Amino acid sequence: MANLINTQGPVQDTELTTVTxxxxxxxxASxxxxxxxLTVSSDQTADLFGEDAANFARISIDFPKFADGRGYSAARLLREKYKYTGxxxxxxxxxxxxxxFMKRCGFDTYALREDQIVEDAIAAFSTFTNPYQNDVHDQRPLFRRRLS
Structure with a gap:
């Protein structure tokens, strides 16, 4: 079983009814x-279910391999376009x-691959202190953040 974490450390999984x-x-209706x-694969874009996103306590997006970045786009769309708060x-x-980078796109929890070290993953959340680009948490680019 994968190690489940958030930015603070390991977390316990919450049982929900899982649907594809x-x-x-x-x-x-049922x-x-x-x-x-809701569990979605990387080829199922947020536009396919974004209007229904509020119906789900959790949306899990699959990353089938390291080089597949489509899940980042889905996360960002869910947070910004569809205002998903779950x-x-x-x-x-x-x-x-x-x-x-997943955190910056809007992910809350991460089911780490089993060979990953939890403590190293937690430390990775503070890799950069002042990213140049905006993200789902702060829409201002760095130069705008420095003025305020």
Whole structure:
């Protein structure tokens, strides 16, 4: 089982009813009133489910391999375009090298690949102190942040 963390350290998983995008699209009405987790693959863009995002307590986005960055785009769209405020989880081939950037795109929790060291992943959240670019937490680029 993968090590589940957030920016503060290891976290316990919360049991939710898990549905795939296909199940959601076919049986939406049958899930009414349930606390749901939507699991999506990297090829399922946020535009396919973004309008329904508020129905899910958690959305887990799969990273099938390190080089597949589509999940970053999905996370950013969910936070910025669809205003999703629930838990956003990165799952799959999640490495220490990625967690800082995943956080900037809006992920809350990270299911680290089993060979990753939890303490190193926690330290990776503070890799950079002042990134130049904006992110989902602060839309101002660095030069705007320095003026305030």
């Amino acid at each position: 995008l296909e199940q959601w699209q076919e049986e939406k 899930f009414a009133g349930q606390s749901l987790e 838990e956003l989880r990165a799952v799959g081939d999640v490495l220490i090298d990625q967690v800082f």
